[in-house]
Amino acid sequence: MRKRHINNPMKRPVNINLTPMIDMVFILLIFFIVTTSFVKETGVEINRPTAKTAERHEQGNILVAITKKGTIWIDRRQVETHSVRANIERLKAQNPEGSVIIQADAVAQTGVLIKVIDQVRLAGISNISIAASKP
Numbered sequence: 001m002r003k004r005h006i007n008n009p010m011k012r013p014v015n016i017n018l019t020p021m022i023d024m025v026f027i028l029l030i031f032f033i034v035t036t037s038f039v040k041e042t043g044v045e046i047n048r049p050t051a052k053t054a055e056r057h058e059q060g061n062i063l064v065a066i067t068k069k070g071t072i073w074i075d076r077r078q079v080e081t082h083s084v085r086a087n088i089e090r091l092k093a094q095n096p097e098g099s100v101i102i103q104a105d106a107v108a109q110t111g112v113l114i115k116v117i118d119q120v121r122l123a124g125i126s127n128i129s130i131a132a133s134k135p
Contacts, residue, residue, distance in 0.1 A: 044073045049106040051132035061101045062091045064120070068105040070112045081112070084119035092125060099127035 044065050064084070065073040072079050074087045088100065100120050104113050113130075120128055 044071075046103045046105050046131075048103060048131050048133045050135040052135060054132040054134045062088060062095065062098050062125075064088075064100060064102045064116060066102065066104040066108045066112055066116060068107045070109055072112070072116060081115050081119065084116055085123045088120050088123035088125060092123065099129060100125050101129045101131050103131040 044067055046065050046067065063074070067073070072081060072084060074084065075091065079087055092098065102113065102116060102120075117128055
C-alpha cells in the first residue's frame with residue numbers, strides 16, 4: 001500500500017531565512033568601524049610641559065615621544081636616535097601630508113630633543129611641533 005501525503009501545514013519542515021539578519025549585522029559592523037575614532041599614540045606615557053599658548057591640532061600626524069629617561073618612541077616602538085630618520089621617512093611615505101609632533105617629557109634632556117629634531121629635518125619634514133599642555 002502506498003502512503004498518502006497529507007498537505008498538513010503543521011508537518012511541513014520550517015525554513016528560516018537568515019539572510020536579512022546577516023545583512024543587518026554586517027551593516028551595523030561597518031557603521032561601528034567607520035564611526036570609531038582612531039587615536040594615535042606613541043606607546044608611552046609622557047608628562048608634557050605646560051604652555052599658555054598651546055594649541056590643539058586635529059590632523060593626521062606623525063608622533064614621536066621622548067621619555068624622561070631619554071628613550072625615543074615612534075609608532076609604539078622604542079627606536080635609537082640614528083634610526084629616527086628612517087622611521088620618519090617610512091611614516092611620511094604612508095602619510096605625505098602629516099606633520100611631526102614631538103612629545104617630549106617635561107624633564108627630558110634638551111640634547112635628545114635637538115637630535116630628534118635634526119633627524120626629522122634630515123628626513124625632509126620642516127613642519128615640526130613640540131607638544132605641550134595648557135595649564
